[in-house]
Amino acid sequence: MRTAIVTGGTGGIGLAVCRQLLADGFHVTALFGGDQEAARRCRDELGITTLQCDVTKMAECARVVEQVHLTVGPVDTLVNNAGICRDAPFHKLLEGDWEKVIATNLDGLFNMTRQVWDSMRERGFGRVINISSINGLKGQFGQANYTAAKAGVIGFTKSLALEGARKGITANVVAPGYIDTPMLAALKPETLAMITDQIPVGRLGSPEDVARCVSFLASQNADFITGETLNVNGGQYLG
Numbered sequence: 001m002r003t004a005i006v007t008g009g010t011g012g013i014g015l016a017v018c019r020q021l022l023a024d025g026f027h028v029t030a031l032f033g034g035d036q037e038a039a040r041r042c043r044d045e046l047g048i049t050t051l052q053c054d055v056t057k058m059a060e061c062a063r064v065v066e067q068v069h070l071t072v073g074p075v076d077t078l079v080n081n082a083g084i085c086r087d088a089p090f091h092k093l094l095e096g097d098w099e100k101v102i103a104t105n106l107d108g109l110f111n112m113t114r115q116v117w118d119s120m121r122e123r124g125f126g127r128v129i130n131i132s133s134i135n136g137l138k139g140q141f142g143q144a145n146y147t148a149a150k151a152g153v154i155g156f157t158k159s160l161a162l163e164g165a166r167k168g169i170t171a172n173v174v175a176p177g178y179i180d181t182p183m184l185a186a187l188k189p190e191t192l193a194m195i196t197d198q199i200p201v202g203r204l205g206s207p208e209d210v211a212r213c214v215s216f217l218a219s220q221n222a223d224f225i226t227g228e229t230l231n232v233n234g235g236q237y238l239g
C-alpha cells in the first residue's frame with residue numbers, strides 16, 4: 001500500500017487531499033500545527049491518524065516521520081501543504097511576519113522533505129507534491145512575505161525534480177488560485193467578491209479541485225511529469 005503524509009492535513013485543502021488520497025487507496029497520515037478541534041474532526045470523518053507537528057521545527061518533523069516509518073512503513077508520498085499568510089503592505093510588514101511566513105511556507109518544505117528524501121532515494125520511488133499559490137507566480141499587493149515563500153516553493157521543487165529524476169522520485173507543484181477555505185476568512189466580503197469577479201470560470205475553487213490534482217500527480221498517470229507547476233485557478237492567471 002502507498003503511504004502518504006499530508007502536512008496541514010486537517011485544514012481546508014489538506015483535509016480534501018487526505019480524503020482523496022484515502023479514496024485512491026493510500027495509507028494517509030495528516031499532520032497539523034495546533035488546532036486540536038480540526039484534528040478531531042479529521043479523525044472522526046476519515047478515521048486516519050493525525051499527528052501534531054510544527055513544520056518550522058526540524059526535530060518535530062523528524063519525530064513524526066520516524067513514527068510513521070515505524071508504525072506504517074516508509075513514506076512514498078509527501079504533500080507539503082501547511083501554510084499561513086500574514087498580509088501587510090511592504091512598508092508595514094513586520095520582521096516577525098516575514099520570518100513566520102517564510103518559516104512555515106518554505107523552511108517547512110526543507111524540514112519535511114529532508115526526512116523522507118533518503119528513504120525515497122534508497123527505495124527508488126517517491127512523490128513530493130508541494131502546494132504553492134497563484135500569488136507566488138504573479139505577485140500580490142500586501143503579500144511580499146507569502147509570495148516570496150510560494151515562489152521559492154517552485155524553485156525548490158524544480159531542483160528536487162532534477163535531483164530525484166534518476167532515483168524514481170518526482171517533485172511537482174500545485175498552485176491553487178483562490179480556494180474557499182478558512183484561509184480566505186481574513187478577506188473582507190467585498191474583496192472576495194472583487195476577486196471572484198476576476199476568475200474567468202466565475203467561482204472560487206473548492207478544496208476538492210486542488211485535491212484531484214494532487215491525486216493525479218501522486219498517481220502512476222503522472223510518472224513522466226516532474227518539476228511541473230499545475231495551476232488550479234479557474235483561468236485567473238495563465239502563468
Ligand code: NDP
Binds near residue numbers: 010181
Ligand atoms: P487552512 O488555513 O485551512 O489550513 C492550513 C493548514 O496548515 C492547517 O492544517 C494548519 O494547521 C497548518 N499549519 C499552519 N501552520 C503550521 C505549522 N507551523 N506547522 C504545521 N502545520 C501548520 O489553509 P488552506 O487549506 O487554504 O491552505 C493550504 C495550503 O494551500 C497553504 O499552503 C496555502 O498557502 C495554500 N493556498 C491556499 C489558497 C486558498 O485560497 N485557500 C490559495 C493558494 C494557496 P493548524 O490549523 O492545526 O495550525
